[in-house]
Amino acid sequence: MLELDAVSVHYDGVPALSDADVRIEDGEVVAVLGPSGCGKSTLLRAVAGLEPLSAGRITWDGADLAGVPTHRRGFALMFQDGQLFAHLSVAANVGYALRLRRVPDRARRVADLLDLVGLAGYADRLPGTLSGGERQRVALARSMAAAPRALLLDEPLSALDAALRERLASDLRRILTESGTTTLLVTHDQEEAFALADRLVVLRGGRVVQQGSAREVWARPVDAETALFLGYARVLDGEPARRVLAALPQRQASPGTAGQVALRRSALVADATTVDAPGAAGLVGAVVSARATPDAVRLVVDVEGVGVLDAVSAAGVPAPGDRVRLRLDAARVALL
Amino acid sequence: MRPPHGPVRVRARGTLTLIGLSALPLAVLTVFFLLPLGGMLARGLWPDGELAPRAVLDVLSRPRVGRVVWFTAWSSAVATAIAVAVGLPVAYVLYRLRFRGRAVLRAAVLVPFVMPTVVVGVAFRQLLRDGGPLGALGLDHTPVAVIAGLVFFNVAVVVRTVGAAWEGLDSRPAEAAAALGATPWQVFRTVTLPTLRPAVVAAASVVFLFCATAFGVVLILGGVRYASVETEIYLLTTVIRDLPGAAALSLVQLAAVTVLLVVAGRTRRVADPTVTRHVADPRRPGRADAPQLVVMTVFAAFLSAPIGALVVQSLRVDGAWSLGHYRALGTTGSEGALVVPATQALANSLQTAIDATWIALLLGLLVSIVVTRRSRSRTERHVRSVLDAVFMLPLGVSAVTIGFGFLVTLGREPLDLRTWPLLVPIAQALVALPLVVRTLVPVLQGIDDRQRQAAASLGAGPLRSLLVVDLPVMWRPTLAAAGFCFAISLGEFGATSFLTRADHPTLPVVIVRLLGRPGEGNYGMALAASVVLAATTALVVLLVERLRVRSVGRW
Numbered sequence: 016m017l018e019l020d021a022v023s024v025h026y027d028g029v030p031a032l033s034d035a036d037v038r039i040e041d042g043e044v045v046a047v048l049g050p051s052g053c054g055k056s057t058l059l060r061a062v063a064g065l066e067p068l069s070a071g072r073i074t075w076d077g078a079d080l081a082g083v084p085t086h087r088r089g090f091a092l093m094f095q096d097g098q099l100f101a102h103l104s105v106a107a108n109v110g111y112a113l114r115l116r117r118v119p120d121r122a123r124r125v126a127d128l129l130d131l132v133g134l135a136g137y138a139d140r141l142p143g144t145l146s147g148g149e150r151q152r153v154a155l156a157r158s159m160a161a162a163p164r165a166l167l168l169d170e171p172l173s174a175l176d177a178a179l180r181e182r183l184a185s186d187l188r189r190i191l192t193e194s195g196t197t198t199l200l201v202t203h204d205q206e207e208a209f210a211l212a213d214r215l216v217v218l219r220g221g222r223v224v225q226q227g228s229a230r231e232v233w234a235r236p237v238d239a240e241t242a243l244f245l246g247y248a249r250v251l252d253g254e255p256a257r258r259v260l261a262a263l264p265q266r267q268a269s270p271g272t273a274g275q276v277a278l279r280r281s282a283l284v285a286d287a288t289t290v291d292a293p294g295a296a297g298l299v300g301a302v303v304s305a306r307a308t309p310d311a312v313r314l315v316v317d318v319e320g321v322g323v324l325d326a327v328s329a330a331g332v333p334a335p336g337d338r339v340r341l342r343l344d345a346a347r348v349a350l351l
Numbered sequence: 352m353r354p355p356h357g358p359v360r361v362r363a364r365g366t367l368t369l370i371g372l373s374a375l376p377l378a379v380l381t382v383f384f385l386l387p388l389g390g391m392l393a394r395g396l397w398p399d400g401e402l403a404p405r406a407v408l409d410v411l412s413r414p415r416v417g418r419v420v421w422f423t424a425w426s427s428a429v430a431t432a433i434a435v436a437v438g439l440p441v442a443y444v445l446y447r448l449r450f451r452g453r454a455v456l457r458a459a460v461l462v463p464f465v466m467p468t469v470v471v472g473v474a475f476r477q478l479l480r481d482g483g484p485l486g487a488l489g490l491d492h493t494p495v496a497v498i499a500g501l502v503f504f505n506v507a508v509v510v511r512t513v514g515a516a517w518e519g520l521d522s523r524p525a526e527a528a529a530a531l532g533a534t535p536w537q538v539f540r541t542v543t544l545p546t547l548r549p550a551v552v553a554a555a556s557v558v559f560l561f562c563a564t565a566f567g568v569v570l571i572l573g574g575v576r577y578a579s580v581e582t583e584i585y586l587l588t589t590v591i592r593d594l595p596g597a598a599a600l601s602l603v604q605l606a607a608v609t610v611l612l613v614v615a616g617r618t619r620r621v622a623d624p625t626v627t628r629h630v631a632d633p634r635r636p637g638r639a640d641a642p643q644l645v646v647m648t649v650f651a652a653f654l655s656a657p658i659g660a661l662v663v664q665s666l667r668v669d670g671a672w673s674l675g676h677y678r679a680l681g682t683t684g685s686e687g688a689l690v691v692p693a694t695q696a697l698a699n700s701l702q703t704a705i706d707a708t709w710i711a712l713l714l715g716l717l718v719s720i721v722v723t724r725r726s727r728s729r730t731e732r733h734v735r736s737v738l739d740a741v742f743m744l745p746l747g748v749s750a751v752t753i754g755f756g757f758l759v760t761l762g763r764e765p766l767d768l769r770t771w772p773l774l775v776p777i778a779q780a781l782v783a784l785p786l787v788v789r790t791l792v793p794v795l796q797g798i799d800d801r802q803r804q805a806a807a808s809l810g811a812g813p814l815r816s817l818l819v820v821d822l823p824v825m826w827r828p829t830l831a832a833a834g835f836c837f838a839i840s841l842g843e844f845g846a847t848s849f850l851t852r853a854d855h856p857t858l859p860v861v862i863v864r865l866l867g868r869p870g871e872g873n874y875g876m877a878l879a880a881s882v883v884l885a886a887t888t889a890l891v892v893l894l895v896e897r898l899r900v901r902s903v904g905r906w
Binding site: 063065084085086087088089090091092093094098099100101102111112115116154157158160161163167 | 528535538541545
């Protein structure tokens, strides 16, 4: 079990990470999620032993890691762009940790690992000849070869294009869960975090603002800023929030302490046909603009007493000025 | 539709620009380098108007020549090995660690490289001669003294070249290796060193080149017994007048130098400007850095000992502290050792250095621009790389050969330039030219070509884009190269000694002249003049170092 206990890291007196408490159970995959510059890379480097702590302690199974150099910690670190050793072949890269420990029968282990990441037959290639996704797979195999106590991933998928990212994410998730590797990953990309992690730690301005299971954090962001960072399009408060809250189909949750409501872009479904239906639930507004995207028709709607909100169209493309009735999808609304 | 003649016209214009820009440097190189070199070789190979290759072979089979070549080879190899072994830890300390006084130390390490060879020779002898602080070791006029002198000069090359590469090294592969369980030593051996290898090989080949063609140091520290190819050429031309012998040795040297330049050129790589890298900030020294810090300290002592001995001795007159030797610099020495006072020689040196600097800068800028512009065709690329190599040649060709070649080709009709005031500056500029080019080329290559394309797409012509994109990046390196060039010119001795007129000597020439004259007063004056020269060059280098240009002194 990896534990960060009130960890702070300062650079020349400027705090990069303040008072962070994080706990990672054995076999768990935890994602530290935050915007760039929030201190997440610092957190990862501190765990790896690459940054000295200004305060607090990092422990593994209760043993303090202060003074333990990086190479004795047994945490393999995988960078955003792989950082393969350019002068070594793929096999030599993967077998690097094995060679350091003079493990016998290296060639077979390396072949197994390349198999695991779907790169059988790549052993003799040089890193320069690989695509971004292949490099990242080799980096993963290289990290796994070290049989690390924990795996540290620094934005493992961010350097890849969207299609590749999705495919590698599911592979990575499978490999991590099947091998039961304790993993700490940092990322600024919420999709990457949701795809890989069991639990999320949201970091902002060097402080942990929220942690919990991926579903929990997603459903109940702790504050407006976190909600916006997690992909909610708008956060309402005051009278508009109360009106939206009142329009929710059932009171499945009590209002949050801040009395705010966060809406995803698809939280409101607009329907022009029911706008004048007597007694119908929901809000009524006038379409400001409509734009067709591959997934849906996205609208901007001026809602009476609430203001301008995003919505998707249930059917057809309404013209600007059309009045529509908006139904709320409770799963896409968060109460703060 | 593409205009039928468009690409051809563009290509032709590119080639025309190439020819136009390289015309002046090529003309200067031809008249003042290739012509003297050819003249010198012709005199040796065609002694009586017909080719006599047998004479050359005869020369090469002489036992003394064999000894000289062997001594040059092994002393240079040993000096290179030591320079690399010392240079790596020093580069680590100066470029990867952070501590007070680091900037001063970095500058101090660069000073010996431009220190006048004559001064270094005198300083080492001061330390090693009978009665000197280390006289008891009996190292005067031994190979050890020669190698120590060569190491003194050349560690700077290793430190600058490897240090700059090390400083800009992406720290993440090393961190990844450490996280995979590699100890710091394993990280160095398996990740850092392989990445630094091109820089190390480039530095080593250039150091070997400098060692193998060193003149002043070997002449003064080797005495009569230990001669290198370079000093032997000097001996054969000026004392024995055996021109076939000198030409044969020059040919050997030229061949060896060409091979080395090719090796150095192959390994020289410039970091791709479009790749972003994470460079770790230097850290504070820790306990694990102790071995490197010890090497650094010993090396600093090694650098300062001869200079210290020189300064101390220059201040001693008849066993007492005095500025007498310095006051004597205003005279012509005892028993009329000199034609003009040493102060006049200093003024000559400064004037010559100013001229040499603007000439080298002008040529160097043209050459750098020519070799770094993007080639549009295969032929153009070949032409550029050949040009690049040709302008490196003065680096390795014996300054003595050039100096003597000047005398035999430019000192008579139809091209009598002996009294031309720019003759010495041009010779010195050619010696400094490769260093100017090597300072400017990496900077120019480091400019992302897309910036020029962006400027062009916004309507900037070639001149305008030079002004907007290149100039802001170039002015500091250019200034640094100028200072470097100035310092080299101040200390240049090999070629100058042949070309300088008796009534217009430079300071290094005066120092050697004073050393060759009897009398305690003249010797003291030589020491004082050496200190003045060393202080001047050191001052220039310290100013250059303040410009923080990484490519200075780097290969």
